[in-house]
Amino acid sequence: MGEIGEAAATALRLLWSADPELFAIVALSLEVSLTATALAAAIGLPLGALLALARFPGRGALVLLVDAGMGLPPVVVGLLVYLLLSRAGPLGEFGLLFTPTAMVIAQTILVTPIVAALARRAVADLLEDYHEHLTSLGLRPLAAVPVLLFDARYRLATACLAGFGRAAAEVGAILIVGGNIREHTRTMTTAIALETSKGALEQALALGFVLILVVLAVNLAAAGLSTMARRIEG
Amino acid sequence: MIGRLTAARAEPGPLLPLEVEGLVVEAGGRRLLDGLAFTLRPERCTVILGPNGAGKSLLLRVLHGLVPPDRGTLRWAEPDPDRRRLAQAFVFQKPVLLRRSVRGDLAVALAARGVPRRERRARIAEALALVGLEGFERRAARSLSGGEQQRLARAWALRPQLLFLDEPTASLDPAATRMVEAIVRDLAARGVTIVASTHDLGQARRLAQDILFLHAGRLLDRGPAEAFFERPASPEARAFLAGELPA
Numbered sequence: 282m283g284e285i286g287e288a289a290a291t292a293l294r295l296l297w298s299a300d301p302e303l304f305a306i307v308a309l310s311l312e313v314s315l316t317a318t319a320l321a322a323a324i325g326l327p328l329g330a331l332l333a334l335a336r337f338p339g340r341g342a343l344v345l346l347v348d349a350g351m352g353l354p355p356v357v358v359g360l361l362v363y364l365l366l367s368r369a370g371p372l373g374e375f376g377l378l379f380t381p382t383a384m385v386i387a388q389t390i391l392v393t394p395i396v397a398a399l400a401r402r403a404v405a406d407l408l409e410d411y412h413e414h415l416t417s418l419g420l421r422p423l424a425a426v427p428v429l430l431f432d433a434r435y436r437l438a439t440a441c442l443a444g445f446g447r448a449a450a451e452v453g454a455i456l457i458v459g460g461n462i463r464e465h466t467r468t469m470t471t472a473i474a475l476e477t478s479k480g481a482l483e484q485a486l487a488l489g490f491v492l493i494l495v496v497l498a499v500n501l502a503a504a505g506l507s508t509m510a511r512r513i514e515g
Numbered sequence: 516m517i518g519r520l521t522a523a524r525a526e527p528g529p530l531l532p533l534e535v536e537g538l539v540v541e542a543g544g545r546r547l548l549d550g551l552a553f554t555l556r557p558e559r560c561t562v563i564l565g566p567n568g569a570g571k572s573l574l575l576r577v578l579h580g581l582v583p584p585d586r587g588t589l590r591w592a593e594p595d596p597d598r599r600r601l602a603q604a605f606v607f608q609k610p611v612l613l614r615r616s617v618r619g620d621l622a623v624a625l626a627a628r629g630v631p632r633r634e635r636r637a638r639i640a641e642a643l644a645l646v647g648l649e650g651f652e653r654r655a656a657r658s659l660s661g662g663e664q665q666r667l668a669r670a671w672a673l674r675p676q677l678l679f680l681d682e683p684t685a686s687l688d689p690a691a692t693r694m695v696e697a698i699v700r701d702l703a704a705r706g707v708t709i710v711a712s713t714h715d716l717g718q719a720r721r722l723a724q725d726i727l728f729l730h731a732g733r734l735l736d737r738g739p740a741e742a743f744f745e746r747p748a749s750p751e752a753r754a755f756l757a758g759e760l761p762a
Contacts, residue, residue, distance in 0.1 A: 410611065411613070413581055413607065416580075417579060418623070418624050418628070419597065419627055428623055432613055510614075
């Protein structure tokens, strides 16, 4: 317990002194996770809306696939992306393995089903509520889409935040495709794993504190959105 | 955004009269509406009266085009279904309000009807003033009380020829009920044809010019309200008026 206390004090000193390596790791983590979340939102939000609104053959199977994708094991995704990007893989010629881009690709694959599944549920719930009213107004299906997306805006934003939370806390996939290379692909989670295995608890705890702060900020943002939604939507 | 997606549409011609013949709706092997035949006349207030489960709400939905009938014909004076939709409005028993401001909610309705953006603000302000909700534009639509939600602001803004009301005062207190009924009478006085469902005999007496009496999906009585209340034709209608059928 005493060791943990000492490590925590050292961690706070590291944070307070604005250790450049520590901040580089935090910055890369945020850059990778935010980029992956943005890409997942660009794919997942329209996909979720499409699955909620459109009826086409195979839709049920696709919904099941997307829902199941929420529980994708990160190490398996990491392994698949590794095989794709490795020199012998189909995308090996681009030389992306062990780069931040590879980490973004892996996290995007992990986060997209989360955003798509939550977006589908948000839009489907709203459609159930609005269907008769919008039909009564004579709103054409294409014109109903922006109405539904606008009114689901807070739940869609919460879906993106949930995706970001998953990306920021993820370690298995980016460890495999990023390689945890110092000053190149080392993020908070991979660094924590490494420092802990080396017994360097101060560094690991400092990063752990920052990671918890990020997760707390995401949850606060989600709660804030929910409160704002209740106030604005009634 | 909505405005750009919605093309301006041609003005509908007169919707009514509507002649309904042999209307049947079935579900799960049961006939929910059983061979209904009647005529809806323009500029009248028709009340669909009957006990719970008679098929009143379903009939309104079929007339408005929300539920397709299994059999039967609906012959409207206006042949074009899109134009017919433009000339109607429907107020649900539990109002559906969008997750946006009162102005935003009404703006969506007006945009759907092809009302140009520049006209919407004035139409909304006028409609809110007519139902006593001036200054409510920025309020969250879903934060309005039950009575405020049912004041038919949308109906005023849309200016329909035909307005369907599904149990419009079912969950309101007597004061709010009186206010909504006054608004309905006001709309009727301006030439809007009203078709309302209710199981409230008092309300039917106060509002109806014509009555359609439904029982177990069958139309057992129809005609001018005065005649119906004085000389109901069917034993079921007599029992209902005597309070011997559950409302």
